[in-house]
Amino acid sequence: MEYIGKIINRYKRFRSIRGLEKIYNQQYALVGIGNHCVGNLLPVMQYLQLPLKYICCTSERKAALIPQKYKGVKGTTCLQEVLDDESVKGVFVATNPHSHFTIAREVIKSGKSLFIEKPPCENEKELKDLTDMVKLYGSQHIVVGLQRRFAPATQILQKRLKGEGKRHYHYRYLTGLYPEGDALLDLFIHPLDYVTFLFGKARVKAAEEMRSKDGAQTLFLGTSRYNGDAGTFNRLLLAGCTGTIKY
Numbered sequence: 521m522e523y524i525g526k527i528i529n530r531y532k533r534f535r536s537i538r539g540l541e542k543i544y545n546q547q548y549a550l551v552g553i554g555n556h557c558v559g560n561l562l563p564v565m566q567y568l569q570l571p572l573k574y575i576c577c578t579s580e581r582k583a584a585l586i587p588q589k590y591k592g593v594k595g596t597t598c599l600q601e602v603l604d605d606e607s608v609k610g611v612f613v614a615t616n617p618h619s620h621f622t623i624a625r626e627v628i629k630s631g632k633s634l635f636i637e638k639p640p641c642e643n644e645k646e647l648k649d650l651t652d653m654v655k656l657y658g659s660q661h662i663v664v665g666l667q668r669r670f671a672p673a674t675q676i677l678q679k680r681l682k683g684e685g686k687r688h689y690h691y692r693y694l695t696g697l698y699p700e701g702d703a704l705l706d707l708f709i710h711p712l713d714y715v716t717f718l719f720g721k722a723r724v725k726a727a728e729e730m731r732s733k734d735g736a737q738t739l740f741l742g743t744s745r746y747n748g749d750a751g752t753f754n755r756l757l758l759a760g761c762t763g764t765i766k767y
Contacts, residue, residue, distance in 0.1 A: 542568070546609040549574035549602045551623055553582055556637070557614050562590070565612075574602045599623065603630040610661070613637060617705045621646045628653045633661040638709050640664050666713045677718060708739050715743075 550557060550565070553575055565572055575586045576596050586595030602608060603626060610633035613623050621641040627634045628650065641647050654662060668674060716722055722743035730738045 544568065544570050547571045547573040547607050548610045548612065549576060549605075549608050550612045550614070551576045551599065551602070552612075552614040553577045553579075553586070554614065561612060561614055573605070573608055576602050599626060603627065603632070609633060610635065614665075617702065618642065621650070624650055625653060628657055628659050628662070631657055631659060634659060635663045635665065637665040638713070639705050642705070666710070666717075668710055668714055669717050674714075674718070681718060704739065 548565075548570055550561065550572060572590070572593050574594050574596055575583075575590065576599055577583055577586075578597060580597055583595035583597050586593055596602065602611065611627045613620060613627065613634065613636040615623060615637075617637075617639055620636055620639065624634060624636050624640055627636075641650060724743050726740070726742040728740045730740070732738075
């Protein structure tokens with residue numbers, strides 16, 4: 521335990537120093553001011569001391585209140601005002617998923633860096649349109665908010681998967697008592713992305729939705745992935761908002 525304590529303290533010192541060394545000199549904008557923005561994104565931006573110039577939303581009332589809550593930040597309902605400002609180098613988008621494609625398209629056309637919450641779009645055609653636009657306009661940095669890809673546990677799993685044979689993993693994604701948003705686009709997308717990120721592209725074989733008497737929702741998705749080395753198909757099962765992965 522003493523050895524583990526030393527490692528933890530060493531990591532804390534390293535993280536503290538790294539936090540002081542990292543300075544953001546460019547300005548950014550946030551599109552969206554819902555619960556996820558207020559409860560998750562904005563606290564992180566404030567902790568990192570990220571220079572935020574705009575918060576853009578659809579509500580004129582909210583836009584008027586933003587400068588009172590966040591000093592030095594301008595509230596606006598006009599996305600084009602943000603995109604026309606050359607001092608803004610990057611845009612964070614966390615709005616209703618149904619509007620992500622339209623907003624992402626405009627940000628990419630402006631040439632600014634983009635962080636967009638998942639999903640960036642709603643179908644394969646829109647995804648192809650976005651990737652084609654990136655190639656056309658040459659956007660510098662584009663990241664989708666699938667943060668579990670960058671978790672330390674994921675990096676460990678990736679190393680183990682390279683040297684193991686048959687595998688059986690359980691991944692639990694807890695949504696809380698009152699999860700918000702679309703069950704598939706906002707919640708189930710995490711285990712779905714996780715399994716394809718770790719094991720590669722998969723073909724959907726079956727999908728089913730179940731609801732219990734108390735309103736709980738469970739999504740089942742059966743997929744298969746071709747194992748080129750062995751010439752066989754491996755079966756993958758994703759189950760529910762708890763996110764069970766079987767391989």
